[in-house]
Amino acid sequence: MSVADAFDAVAGSYDEARRRLVPCFDAFYGTAVQVAAPPLAAAQASGRTPQVLDLGAGTGLLSLLLAAAIPGVRLTLVDAAPGMLAVATGHLAARGVPHRTVLADLTDPLPTGRYDAVVSALAIHHLDDAGKRALYRRVAQALVPGGVFVNAEQVAGPTPALDRRYDEVWTARITELGSDADEIAAARERMRHDRPATVTDQCHWLADAGLVDVDCFFKEWRFAVFGGRRERG
Template sequence: MSVADAFDAVAGSYDAARRRLVPCFDDFYGAAVEVAAPPLRAALAEGRTPEVLDLGAGTGLLSLLLTAAVPGVRTTLVDAAPGMLAVATGQLTARGVAHRVVAADLTDPLPAGRYDAVVSALAIHHLDDDAKRELYRRAGQALAPGGVFVNAEQVAGPTPALDRRYDEVWTARITELGSDAEEIAAARRRMRHDRPATVAAQCAWLEAAGLVDVDCFFKQWRFAVFGGHRH
């Protein structure tokens, strides 16, 4: 089963499980929105529509949070799973958010345009490291001057022992939050597609892609928010 198939299979129930499977949900997504918002607000102050590119957008959760924080944004959602994009379309349309969806893999060319923010949540870790580096390069090129790239991501521990500890903590927390054995098993089946990298490696790749002010803005065990700006 492909990554797209795995996520299409849970498109209808995906968002309902987020607050259990991402134990730091509010801080994690909140940090991503905080980092992405300033150039979007600056675009509005200049009298133009802020443009967002959401990579591996899934059900549109991050785009919905961004457009709630900065009304007036136009977002382009890219995902290889048509079922997830259908959910995103329904949610964005219901909220009157200007958007377009593009069914494509993250290794495909990015939709043409210059974006004030390129964002992603829990998607890029499905790529191998070479593909991550190449996507970061292309994402940086897609940014307008002063634009921001933000990745809210599942990351690897810097050592095998820490990586194991990340998983122990995650399993304990999601169990406390109400995930049952079936939900955990389904999540682990999807995680077979995961190829996470460390925060340090990915920040180095962003700098190599030409981004500045690169930093990790939030981290709680395996969940991290990092990114940088284009000059």
């Protein structure tokens, strides 16, 4: 089963489990919105419609949060799972949020256009390291000067011992939050597709791609929010 198939299979119930499977949900997604918001607000203040590209957008959860924080943004959502994009379209259309969806893999060329923010949540870790680095280079070129990239991501521990500890803590926390054995088993089955990298490595790759002010803005065990911006020139 491909990554797209694995997520299409749970499209209808995906959002309902997010607050259990991402124990730091509010801080995790909230930080991503805070990082992305300033260039979007600046574009709006200058009279432009802020443009957002959401990579591996899934059901549109991060896009919805950005649209609520900065009303008037225009969203482009990319995902390889048509069922997930269908759910996202329903959510965004119900709220009257301007958007387009693009059925594509993260290894494909990015949709044409220049973006004030490129964002992603819990998607890029499905690429191998070479794929991540290539995507980060394409992202840097897709940003307007001053635009920002933010990745809310599942990351690897810097050592095998810490990586095991990340998993122990995650399992304990989601169990406390009500995940049952079936939900945990299903999550682990999807995680067979995961190829997470460390925060340190990925921040280096973002800098190598040409982004500046690269930083990790939030981290709680395996969940991290990091990114950078394109220089204004």
